[in-house]
Amino acid sequence: MAAAPSALPDSVQAALKQANIPAANIGIYVLPVDSDQPALAYGEDRSMNPASVMKLLTTFAGLDILGPAYNWKTEIYVNGPVVDGVLKGDLILKGYGDPELTVERFWLMLRELRQRGVRDIRGDLVLDKHFFATEPHDPGAFDNQAFQPYNAGPDALLMNFNVAPLRLVPLPEQRSVTVQPEFSLTTLTLRNGLKLDNATCGDWESRLNVQVSPTPAGAVVDLSGPFSSTCGEKQLNLSFLRNGDFIYGLFKQLWSESGGSISGGFKAGEVPASARLLVTKTSPPLAVVVRNINKFSNNVMARQLYLTIGAEQSGQPGSRENAGATIHTWLAGRGLNFPELVVENGSGLSRIARISPQHLADLLIAAYRSPVFSELESSLPIVAVDGTMRRRMKDDGVAGHAHIKSGSIDGVKTIAGYVFDSKGRRNVVVCMINHPRASAGRGVQDALLEWVYNRP
Structure with missing residues (x-):
């Protein structure tokens, strides 16, 4: 049952106003795990892009279908x-x-x-x-960042996430920057045009220009742009070679x-x-692999798991089609009917993925009641402690009391997971923002998490 707009906590409303995000572009659902009555429901039936919280579906399904001890x-x-x-x-x-x-x-x-x-x-x-x-698979199709590791495509022989790290080392006395490839690949030619300056380090990667020219034998990589001496040594992770x-x-x-x-x-x-x-x-067992998928929101690992589910259950080469069919059959077997659900690739790196806040909460409740709950919950980042949530809310009461998966792409900012409130109750929490200003919505999420932690 959807609450009226006035039912949104004052702190959440204030954060929405500060972020200039209309309430019509959010969906929230908070449900104590031992109750069928939500503590807060607003826009919970909206079909929304979940970004990386879609990994909750992929990893729960993987644990339940393949088992925590599954090995590749x-x-x-x-x-x-x-x-x-x-x-x-x-x-x-x-x-x-x-x-x-x-x-x-x-x-x-x-x-x-x-x-x-x-x-x-x-x-x-x-x-x-x-x-x-x-x-x-076109690695540049999503956001024109073809060489970013998060855009790497799945492969039955995925090697090192298809990432070849480069170490950037400033040499102030020589007014230069050296580039040291971690791997001496005969298929890679590297040309270093970086210039050393003394600017604030800040978002150092955004100042670099990377040009990759494929060749019959591999690729030529040209690095140019400024690199600050104040950065010290940095590692640049790129996916610039064909698998x-x-x-x-x-x-x-x-x-x-x-x-x-x-x-x-x-x-x-x-x-x-x-x-x-x-x-x-x-490989390490799936219970370990899902920790790396969820703690660090690794897209290509999630896509590998998604296709593996399809391959193992269909007996055919893993594809988005048979993986999706397996997931829908599995949901139906659990009595979960999500007519709006669009998974696409299992990672959440998608413009068309969809699920409603309430249905995502239903999934988390089903996970809570399943034998693999311990493995799933422990795979989620702990607020203010580790993973993608390690820098958030360090001075708030909820710090260390919530396992939360976050998601963020252009126009989308989401969180979902479990919060132990100040009275020791476990709550499922989902908050989705779909709006051009979604990137400003972190305060909305933080206000909601703190409200759940302190709720009566």
């Missing part, structure tokens, strides 16, 4: 005999959508491969990505460092029946 795997096969350390054939890397296949874990796989007697590969590196369907170029470049570096060599290039393919499995590496 990555495999290495050889297709040919290995004689005196020489593989006379191709090396095949097969992925199953692991969101956390980091450089460190890939290095361990290659170390095991060396221990199994492979040194010189007289063939190609074959990349088997058939666990996910091949779907087009295959990145994997091959990283493989060549790590394999060479281990004393190995490869004579061929890389290509897409499948594991043939004649291939022999040599190395398998499993």
Whole structure:
């Protein structure tokens, strides 16, 4: 039952006025977990863009459908005999959508491969990505920021989130800035045109100009613009290489460092029946992975999980279509009917994703009553403590008393999660703002969280 506008707490109304956001552009729902009567409901039936709080649906569904102990795997096969350390054939890397296949874990796989007697590969590196369907992905389509890690696309062989970090080191005595790639990739050419100045560091990334020119062998990256000496060393995380170029470049570096060599290039393919499995590496359990998805709002990891749900339940390569169908079937099985729901990709990085505040609250209540609640709640950022909420509300009563997922894209600012109020009651809280001035709405969210914490 929707409350009248006057039922909004005075502090929330004041924050809306200060932000110049009309009340018609917000949706709020606050429900004690042991009650069917909301403590506050306003615009709760509005179909709204949830931004990254959509990850709550993806991670709850993943935990419930796949189980907290679910592991992804990555495999290495050889297709040919290995004689005196020489593989006379191709090396095949097969992925199953692991969101956390980091450089460190890939290095361990290659170390095991060396221990199994492979040194010189007289063939190609074959990349088997058939666990996910091949779907087009334009990393610049969302906001023209094609090289930002949050725009990276899912891949059955996602490596290190497809991110190649660059370390920027100011050298004041030389009036220059050095750029040190974390990985010495043969597929990357870096040209440094950065200029050192003494400005306030501030939002240092926004002052940089990054131009990426794809080449047949990888990419050329041109860095230019000012970088302040007051910043000290900074790490610039970019996703500027095509997935295959990145994997091959990283493989060549790590394999060479281990004393190995490869004579061929890389290509897409499948594991043939004649291939022999040599190395398998499993991911951390899903209960750990969802913490990294939600604490740090990692888009590509959420998309990996979404497609994995579709692949595992359909028995077909994971796609947005079979993942979406699985999610809707799962919701229906829990008696949750969300006719307005649009998920798109599972991460919330979307212009068309939709859910109402009340239905998101219904989902959180269902999670509270499920066996995987502990894993889900512990994956959410704690207000004023960690994750994306670590810098918020440090001097307020609610600090340390709420697990809250936040979301923010142009025109959208949202929060959803659980608040322990001052009387020890757990409350589900959802607040969505869809308005051109949504970015100014943080005070509205903070006022609501503090009101819930102090409510009678």
